[in-house]
Amino acid sequence: MSSNSILNFNIVHESTVPLYYQLFTLIKNEIQNGTLKPGDLLPPESQLCSQYGLSRSTVRQALNQLVEENLVIRRRGKGSFVAEKKLSRNLNHLYNFTEDMFELGIYPHSHVLENTVEYATGEIAKKLNLNEGTTKVFKLTRLRLANTEPLLLEITHIPLYLCPDIVNEDFSNTSLYNFLKSRYNLNLHKAIETYEAVKLNKEMARLLSCKSGASAFKIQRIAYLDSGIPFELTNSYQKGTACKLRLELYANQNKVNFSRETTIE
Numbered sequence: 729m730s731s732n733s734i735l736n737f738n739i740v741h742e743s744t745v746p747l748y749y750q751l752f753t754l755i756k757n758e759i760q761n762g763t764l765k766p767g768d769l770l771p772p773e774s775q776l777c778s779q780y781g782l783s784r785s786t787v788r789q790a791l792n793q794l795v796e797e798n799l800v801i802r803r804r805g806k807g808s809f810v811a812e813k814k815l816s817r818n819l820n821h822l823y824n825f826t827e828d829m830f831e832l833g834i835y836p837h838s839h840v841l842e843n844t845v846e847y848a849t850g851e852i853a854k855k856l857n858l859n860e861g862t863t864k865v866f867k868l869t870r871l872r873l874a875n876t877e878p879l880l881l882e883i884t885h886i887p888l889y890l891c892p893d894i895v896n897e898d899f900s901n902t903s904l905y906n907f908l909k910s911r912y913n914l915n916l917h918k919a920i921e922t923y924e925a926v927k928l929n930k931e932m933a934r935l936l937s938c939k940s941g942a943s944a945f946k947i948q949r950i951a952y953l954d955s956g957i958p959f960e961l962t963n964s965y966q967k968g969t970a971c972k973l974r975l976e977l978y979a980n981q982n983k984v985n986f987s988r989e990t991t992i993e
Contacts (some may be wrong), residue, residue, distance in 0.1 A: 737754045747782055747786050751780065755770070755799075756794065756797070767810060769807050769809055770810070798811055799811055837872075837900070840900055841869040841871060842868065843869075844867050845865070845867070845888060847861050847863065847864055848861070851961075852865060855950055855961045856959075863888075864889075865887055865888055866885070867883070868885075869881075869883045870884075878967075879936075881936060882962055884960060884962040885960070886960050887959065891908060897911075914953055916953065917952050919949050919952070920952075923947055924945070926943075927941050928940065928942050928944050932965055936965070944968050945964075945968060946965055947962075948961075
């Protein structure tokens with residue numbers, strides 16, 4: 729973590745733009761262009777006041793706005809820090825971790841923890857419409873990283889008859905969805921996801937660099953081919969500090985009810 733960052737920009741006191749908003753915008757720009765990096769400690773309020781000729785209430789209002797937009801976090805007794813970037817995730821399309829991370833300018837990587845074939849039982853057989861105990865599935869367990877930050881623990885099951893030799897592929901850097909489309913000509917169509925707040929057990933917390941019992945989202949995804957056949961069951965565990973759920977509600981032209989669009993950011 730760095731020491732106090734030095735901010736060099738001009739506040740125009742004669743401007744019609746409110747002083748707090750100038751300070752907020754200037755710091756926000758420094759964060760977004762990478763001059764201020766996650767973990768950087770901002771100068772204390774007293775220093776910002778004296779450096780730019782601002783009142784304490786003006787500086788505090790600017791910092792409050794930065795906190796509101798999840799750009800800055802406050803730590804009692806320590807100061808204000810640039811927040812770690814939270815990843816945006818658009819759930820209006822079939823989610824592809826690899827492609828979405830590249831779009832965000834983040835390098836995706838996976839640690840393959842398990843790559844095996846087993847018989848479908850219990851929930852796996854039920855969700856994938858398979859005969860329990862007689863139909864084989866491919867199981868892939870991966871720790872998904874954004875740059876070097878562990879983000880997701882994913883446990884995926886796919887009916888083996890759809891991809892007979894998939895167990896031979898290395899999914900450390902290969903997109904599962906791209907592989908299924910290019911290798912087996914599978915037309916991936918839609919997915920249904922269910923979100924549940926859970927607590928991480930000791931092993932999951934260790935993998936995700938969290939404390940045991942830390943909050944997380946359990947995301948269960950059942951994905952379907954265009955034929956309606958379920959081709960994937962994935963249970964993901966995403967640490968709560970790395971995502972934020974937001975619902976956007978839209979009124980339809982001819983109806984009173986609202987549609988929902990969900991993103992993680």
